[in-house]
Amino acid sequence: MSATAARPAGNPAPTAWSRIIGTGSCLPERVVSNDELAAEMAQRGVETSDSWIVERTGIRQRHLAERGVTSSQLGTEAARRALQDAGIEAADLDLIVVATSTPDFVFPSTACLIQANLGASKAAAFDVQAVCTGFIYALTIADSFVRIGRARNALVIGAEVFSRILDWNDRSTCVLFGDGAGAVVLQASAEPGVMAAKLHADGSQTKILCAAGNVAYGEVIGDPFLRMEGQAVFKQAVTVLDRVAHEVVEEAGVTLADVDWLVPHQANVRIINATAKRLGVPAERVVSTVDLHANTSAASVPLALDAARRDGRIKRGDTVMLQGVGGGFTWGAVLARM
Template sequence: MGVIMKYAQIAGTGSYLPPRVVSNDMLAEELAGRGIETSDQWIVERTGIRQRHIAERGVTTSELATKAARQALEDAEATADEIDLIIVATSTPDFVFPSTACLVQGKLGSVGAAAFDVQAVCSGFVYALTTADSFIRAGRARCALVIGAEVFSSILDWSDRSTCVLFGDGAGAVVLRAADEPGIKAASLHADGSQMKILCAAGNVAYGQVTGDPFLRMDGQAVFKQAVTVLEKSARAVCEEAGVALDQVDWMIPHQANLRILNMLARKLGVPMEQVVVTLDRHANTSAASVPLALDVARREGRILPGQHVLMQGVGGGFTWGSVLARM
């Protein structure tokens, strides 16, 4: 038998954004045609978002996920044949079933790999990354493809100004490889189902009809308060588990939801904003795609370097939250 490598390292990253860019001014003009008033100033002051990418109707989550996956495979110098695990984090799957991961697998041609979806909304990528890390640590996988991908524009109520200006579409992916030194150093996942009403899309298809409310609904103030509290606690917990002081963290990549949340979180943790990766101004909130998108952007811009510690965090509907500390 060969040597069993019990750790997981990030070997490559990739991302994909739909080509259609919608600025705040463009969105305000579209919404004005529906009798809804908003402006670039209103959106920027409250969120920090300046634009978002929106997929054309008919473009699916698996299409975005596959394009991000191909980039990550190329970056890791890996082939589809090497992949023995595919996990897709998404709240906007192509179908009820098969899973989006199986559809991606079919598009990539990595026949035989285990493939399934993870549903933890905006925490989805952190949940999926932790799951893949566990598979590799247990010797159940050696090369995993972890993807966060969303077409959130398909579940937005475009007459609800409080939510429709916040989100965008996109996908991010990483390749994890088994290694004899830890890349993923610590992880922490949590949920509180009693808080489900503060962020949900509580509808489904049953008996051939839509039942419930199929659109995303959010209590923004409640989400803000919860997000800052749980992310601060989670960040401290993973750093303690890894034996890494907060001032040894080179980069923070929190879920890209609202610039105010990021500013307050950084202040509470004593991390300078210069060390917080911010992409929400360009991408808006892409849910499960936000963290891997930001990771890939920062790597390709030459900011995140090999050997550096990166703290990735998600928080979302469920209510779910979690953190992963990785050494690149």
């Protein structure tokens, strides 16, 4: 078949770009400060303190979902706000991609539950699982659908209830995470848009961050709680976030000096600051919400993006670098003009 063969009838026409036209987020109402968490943990004989958590991570509080609140519920609300911000209806959506490692069920996907909640009957819907890089993976996939013309309007959501998979007696992990959801609406556009994207994985490093258990034959097999080698994750994160930032600016044909805002995964303020320093991005150009949200895994980047758009820092036309890193091991970045 020749490379110039005619596009078969009915095949969608490619568009040049996809652009983020709306953002939204949703956090559970219950806010738990470090002091409150330390007091709760003390009752179980587990010692921690506000000063330890703040000094090592920058986290001051987290939002925790009440029993029965699910990723699909948080994701639906974030999606409604993103659709309202974008000025389009759920019925206009062609695609819903949800990044989550804490889905409501094994199946159906959380994306299908959200599709039903929204009444987005025209949209294809599926989940992506790349842990804390999940939103970057989902956004890159949705961008590809829009670019090749398979979707005109796409909803990309990161939604998590990580509080469900934490061992609340393991102080080295349970103080680090929170619950929440963030969403963006992507639309086909004649101008950029998502300028570049790069995804990576190294499955040989699974053990440094995992929840390696499951349900089989009616029993829990393995260890279903999140486990982490904190220092190994820290070192790996700083290295790969630096590298992938260079990859996306190179792919986009711009330089790091052209990046107006760095919106990194919100795991730890020391990782965020070290990455920004290595990249030469000044602190006032880095969006950090880890103090308020803690690490919400796949929800962290869209939550931070939405916060900075709504408070007026990120404006139309700004160039934004979104970065993710996490279990798998996975990492990636998207460079986008807003």
